Amino acid sequence: MEQKFIPKSLAASKESGKVTWQTPSNIALVKYWGKKNPQLPENTSISFTLSNCHTTTTLTYGKRKDVKGTYDFKVILDGKEQEDFKPKIETFFKRIERYVPFLREYTFIIDTKNSFPHSSGIASSASGMSAIALCLMSIEKEININLTEEAFYQKASFLARLGSGSACRSVKGDIVVWGEHENIEGSSDLYGIPYKDGVASVFKNYQDTILLIDKGEKQVSSTVGHNLMHGHPFAEQRFLQAQENINKIKDIFANSDVDQFIALVESEALTLHAMMMTSNPYFILMKPNTLEVINQVWAYRKKTGSKLCFTLDAGANVHLLYPENEKETVQEFIKNKLAIYCKDKSFIHDCVGNGAKQLTI
Ligand code: PMV
Numbered sequence: 001m002e003q004k005f006i007p008k009s010l011a012a013s014k015e016s017g018k019v020t021w022q023t024p025s026n027i028a029l030v031k032y033w034g035k036k037n038p039q040l041p042e043n044t045s046i047s048f049t050l051s052n053c054h055t056t057t058t059l060t061y062g063k064r065k066d067v068k069g070t071y072d073f074k075v076i077l078d079g080k081e082q083e084d085f086k087p088k089i090e091t092f093f094k095r096i097e098r099y100v101p102f103l104r105e106y107t108f109i110i111d112t113k114n115s116f117p118h119s120s121g122i123a124s125s126a127s128g129m130s131a132i133a134l135c136l137m138s139i140e141k142e143i144n145i146n147l148t149e150e151a152f153y154q155k156a157s158f159l160a161r162l163g164s165g166s167a168c169r170s171v172k173g174d175i176v177v178w179g180e181h182e183n184i185e186g187s188s189d190l191y192g193i194p195y196k197d198g199v200a201s202v203f204k205n206y207q208d209t210i211l212l213i214d215k216g217e218k219q220v221s222s223t224v225g226h227n228l229m230h231g232h233p234f235a236e237q238r239f240l241q242a243q244e245n246i247n248k249i250k251d252i253f254a255n256s257d258v259d260q261f262i263a264l265v266e267s268e269a270l271t272l273h274a275m276m277m278t279s280n281p282y283f284i285l286m287k288p289n290t291l292e293v294i295n296q297v298w299a300y301r302k303k304t305g306s307k308l309c310f311t312l313d314a315g316a317n318v319h320l321l322y323p324e325n326e327k328e329t330v331q332e333f334i335k336n337k338l339a340i341y342c343k344d345k346s347f348i349h350d351c352v353g354n355g356a357k358q359l360t361i
Pocket of ligand 1 (some may be wrong): 027028030031032033045123125164165166167222223272313314
């Protein structure tokens with residue numbers, strides 16, 4: 001299957017150029033946690049694509065005079081050259097070179113910036129890797145003009161996945177599925193696909209406010225985290241549960257069942273953390289303020305009948321999800337009652353978006 005991503009014509013023709021993509025972050029509703037080599041998920045996951053949290057990357061490329069040794073690139077973040085990002089990108093390049101054979105033929109400048117603050121605890125790997133993947137695909141498109149739009153995005157997602165698993169869900173679509181599932185047509189372990197089954201209007205413009213509880217470096221890297229699922233006593237059961245939860249969320253989306261959405265999404269978040277608490281070695285990634293927020297959300301829901309709920313990444317920050325018609329009241333509640341649990345009272349309002357955009361700068 002991977003074979004189809006190896007291009008037929010290998011020679012790069014363009015001397016030089018520049019391309020810019022803006023790619024979003026995403027938040028998983030059914031979580032990906034556990035993988036096989038090379039970056040293949042143990043279970044299907046599904047996410048909302050975000051809108052305001054995004055990365056903008058300009059890739060400048062020029063033919064190398066003398067192609068010797070390894071890749072030739074530099075990385076610039078917010079105007080400053082970043083040596084420490086290079087090893088991750090080098091690993092990414094090694095993994096994708098089979099599919100992007102012109103990688104060694106160019107000198108690249110990867111100039112990138114995030115719309116959210118650096119080290120805010122918001123993972124930039126999903127948007128960052130999908131941005132590089134899309135820029136490379138734009139170069140491929142120059143060489144292979146017959147590439148269809150569908151093939152372009154599919155391969156971009158395939159490449160992004162090899163950079164960071166969840167990045168394959170940051171390419172196209174408002175709701176994205178990654179990982180083969182018997183009830184989702186076209187789903188694949190190799191790339192994410194836009195979710196095409198019925199989705200009630202309430203979920204089309206869902207809101208996500210990200211509470212920045214802890215802005216530090218991640219306590220456990222995703223790589224270490226995913227590896228903890230190997231030999232984990234509850235792993236098999238968890239992977240089955242995720243497959244079942246995909247069936248459930250399909251019905252929830254189709255039937256506009258917001259109460260069941262809340263139950264499923266919160267359970268997924270806590271299960272992800274439960275997996276980490278029961279692995280060897282074990283970790284607690286929530287902070288006291290994460291729990292304070294969760295309790296406040298539950299109390300608010302009980303008191304007001306609101307449909308506000310939470311989800312978590314592999315860290316202490318909280319994503320608050322709510323329907324658009326509650327935007328005003330929930331945002332008031334966040335400002336007045338939840339901001340105190342955030343580092344420097346900081347949070348980011350976001351909502352479901354449509355995926356990556358090519359920019360002309
Ligand atoms: O893409 P990675 O390897 O950083 O893994 C991301 C895992 C979670 O964010 C915790 C869940 C998910 O599905 O996005």
